[in-house]
Amino acid sequence: MIKTIISFVSAIILSVSFSAFSKTKVTWSMESNADRDPIFLEKLQNAYNSAQDKYELEIQFEPNETRIESLRTSMLAGMGPDIVETPGPSYVKEYQEAGMLENLDSYAAEFGWKDKLIPWAYSSGVFDGSLYAIPKTHESMVMLYNKTLFEENGWKVPTTLEELEDVAGKIKAKGMDVYTYGSSGWQPTHEHLVGIYLNNYAGPQAVYEAITGEREWTDPVFIEALELLKRHMVDEGWWSGSLENYYAIGWDDFHAQFATRGAAMMTIGTWTFQATSLGIGQSGDEWGWAPLPSLSSNSGGPNFMIAIGTTMSVNAAAKNKDGAIDVLNWIMSNKDVVIDIASDFQFGEFVVPLLLDDSDIPSTISPQVTSYLNEYARITGEGNYGYCTWTFWPAEPGVHIWKDMEVVWAGDISVEDFMYDHQKMWDKARKKNETLPVPLRD
Amino acid sequence: MNFLSKKSYIAWYFVIPVVFIHLFVIGIPSILSLALCLTDWSGLGKINYVGFENFIELFDDRYFKKAIFHNILWTIIFLTVPVCIALMCAYLLTGIKRGQMFYRLAFFFPYMLASVVNCQIWKYLFHPIHGLGGFFESIGIEALASSPFTTKETSLYAAAFVDGWHFWGFLVVIYLTGMYQVDNHLYEAADIEGASKFQKFRYITLPMIRPIFIFSLMIIIIWSVPVFDYVYILTGGGPAYSSEVVANYLYTHAFVRFNVGYASAVGTLMFIYVIFIVGIFGLLRKLGWEI
Structure with missing residues (x-):
């Protein structure tokens, strides 16, 4: 009997070892x-x-x-x-x-x-x-908002620049930050905001043309887009109350701010869904999401940036x-x-x-x-998609778009000079065949 | 073969392993890095020779110039603030008989902590929500509500402050060691002559610890060139390059922008500068300076 058991166990061990x-x-x-x-x-x-x-x-x-x-x-x-x-x-x-x-x-x-x-x-x-x-x-990038807070105050989820500026004023009047977000721990966070403004002010078609070299980045429509971002970021302090706070706040902080009504909205990528569900879920409030508002008539309605x-x-x-x-x-x-x-x-x-x-x-x-x-699926299926910088920008302009944006926000250089430098980097990347694949637009 | 067993060679045999390690870890990569400064290598793929193009571009690069200026500022700050505080504290400590060890430990403790720990402590301390920033805002002092690390005007000084806070304890220890080696009879003679405490420091202590003092200045000048960790962790060189230093600029080009050739050019200039500084100190020593 013992022999049989030993043989059986050995056979199992051998077969397991063999398969491993x-x-x-x-x-x-x-x-x-x-x-x-x-x-x-x-x-x-x-x-x-x-x-x-x-x-x-x-x-x-x-x-x-x-x-x-x-x-x-x-x-x-x-x-x-x-x-x-x-x-x-x-x-x-x-x-x-x-x-x-x-x-x-x-x-x-x-x-x-x-x-x-x-x-x-x-x-x-x-x-x-x-x-x-x-x-x-x-x-993709989306706008999250505290649905309970919006309902309590009768605020409308903004879809245009006018509506956004209107609700921002109301949020600030309540002593809250318009958006919570920050770059501490991940400096390239700036490119999320730059991408939003380029795609939702200048529009995906203009961005596509600039990526493919049919349009220059010095085009007034891009300069206006980044001037608007600068005004909202620096002058209005929409993100976390001030530019300095935006630089000082990290992932855990802005989720905590959103969950505790420190801010009413958040501009962020869809990678946050799990953290947002968990964070705000504990506070008892309900969260909602919306496509990023159209910031001008150029943008052609709501779109989702693909990345x-x-x-x-x-x-x-x-x-x-x-x-x-x-x-x-x-x-x-x-x-x-x-x-x-x-x-x-x-x-x-x-x-x-x-x-x-x-x-x-x-x-x-x-x-x-x-x-x-x-x-x-519906909106991108209709061809309404924009372009995230970290997917469609070559390495050097891809770093420039976030790293040097701080210089613009600091007022050290103008948006025009920044975009002039940016165009030069794209020219260099194009010359060195460093541009990345971009899906054709219909 | 007899010459190989000569006594004078024995020390060489013992240092051979270290020389080999240095050769492979520092020597060869340094030489390769010097060679790469003449290329446009991205860090992967083909290497193209571009001559002095990287250097021409560097001398026209406003952020590189800014980084150099910040390194100079950093060096001046470190040559003054921590040195003065450390000298004063070390001198005062020589007069403390009981509990001196406590002070020595307390001053030296930040130096033993990892830079990332020191940085996180100060970052949290000045955090605009959880730290002093939140507190100042709550009592209505808006001017102090922002973190000095994220304010353009203060970021470099704030990073230098934290690095200095961690570093000055090290200076205290080396100055104290020097001060204990000063012959006590000199102080006794000065006491008889009625010298004040400051006069004893100025005319006895300082001249007697001169070699250690000059050595500390030399290491500060050299260590201020590759300053990186405190800037990288606390400010990342920002905001808007307001705390950018040369080593962080090199790192960004090598590992973020895929500009290894350009980063190597920055490294080459850093190398030349350090050799120059060491050369000056070597020359002064040859001229008979006690350093």
Whole structure:
């Protein structure tokens, strides 16, 4: 009897060991986040590993502040993870130019990836005519507001500049900040606001023309847009009460301000949905969202700025290229997995741009997020989409647009001079073939 | 082969491992960095030779000039404020017999803390909502409601203050060490002559600790060139480049703007400046200065 038990246990151990050792490892260096990591481990890594016997996915988490640099160093050394995660297309471009990423054209054709992804998102990974990256998440900018507060005061959610300035006056009269937001901990936050004003004042068509070189960034319509932003930011102190406070406030602060009625509204990306739901949910107030108001007649009505949060590529020097491709294909072939993970983040993260139907949206996510997803699909489907700077601006102008905006707000240079410098950087980027893919407009 | 076992070479054998480490970690990257300043390398991909283009662009770069000016200002601040306070405190401490260790520890403590910890403490202290800013606003003093780190006019001085606060304790310790080495008979003779405390400091202490004092000035001048961590954490060089320093400017170009060639040009100029400073001190030593 004892012999039988020993033989049985040994057989189990051997078979388990054999299956573990027979799998080849696929590595993925992913941006770390304390709340999100366990979900990615359970629902992505472990789920993938259980779903097949060939590969063993291993996700290595690291904060983006250090990950971006360590990834670059390891890639330069001909090493790096099998799946390369970058913070956006400008990074993909750098790696692609250096020949460090695998051309995915043949896999995309074999597995039909183009038919699974939203067309503009697919094209955001196409460089020099070939696919090099798949978006890991896509996002947009929205305006959040404290719905309970608005209802109590009879305020109307603004859709135009006039309405926005009217409600801003009423909010300030109540001793609150118009918007809460800040750049402490993430200086590029400025580009969120710049993008909003460019797209909602000058309009997406004008921005598209400037990105594609048909129009100069020194065009008066862009200068007026940034003059308006400067007035709202510096003179009116709409964001967190003053420019200095905006610089001093970080992610936790502005969520706390929003939840405790320190401010009535917030301009932010859709990545906030989970944090907002949790934060304001504890205060007893209800939150709402709205597309960003049209700031002039140029903007052509409400639009959603489109953006890629992070991207997934395959390392050209990957030890397990087939495994990396298999992981990407598994993600794109398992809509349920993507929706399940995205739902855990209230569609604020891991929103792989797969083509979804209304029926795909689970009932577990908040009604605000459901309505956003429907509106986003409807409005962008009609072609009313704008362009986020971190997805469509090449590296150097992409940094200039937020880093040097502080100089404009400080009054050290004029908006005209700023845009003149900006145009020069675009000219340089164009000359060096550093521009990024941009979806064609209808 | 006999010369290899000569006694005079033995010390060399012991330093060989350190030399190798320095060669691979500092020497070779430094030489490569010097070479990269003549290229337009982005940090990845092809390297194109551009001659002195990066330097020409640098000398025309208003933010680089601003960063240099801030480094000079930073050096002047550190050569004066912490040095004066540290000298005074060290001198006063020599007169304290009981509890001196407590003061020494208290002054030195910020120096032992990681820069990120020091910075977070001061950032929270001046936070406009949770810190003193919120307090001043609540009592109606609006002028003090904003954080000095995010105000254009004060950001550089605020960052220098925090760095100085962490650094001056280190100066106290080295000045104190120097002061304890001064022969006590000199003070006794001065006492007999009726010298005041200030006169004893001016005519005995200061001349006797001159080598340590000059050394402290030298390290301040050299350390003020690559000043980075306090500026990076507290202000990021902003707002609007108001606290930008050369090392942070280099970092931004190398790791944010993908301008490694340009950043290398900045690094090369920093390197030349440090060599120049060290050269001056070396020259003064050769001329017989006791430093």
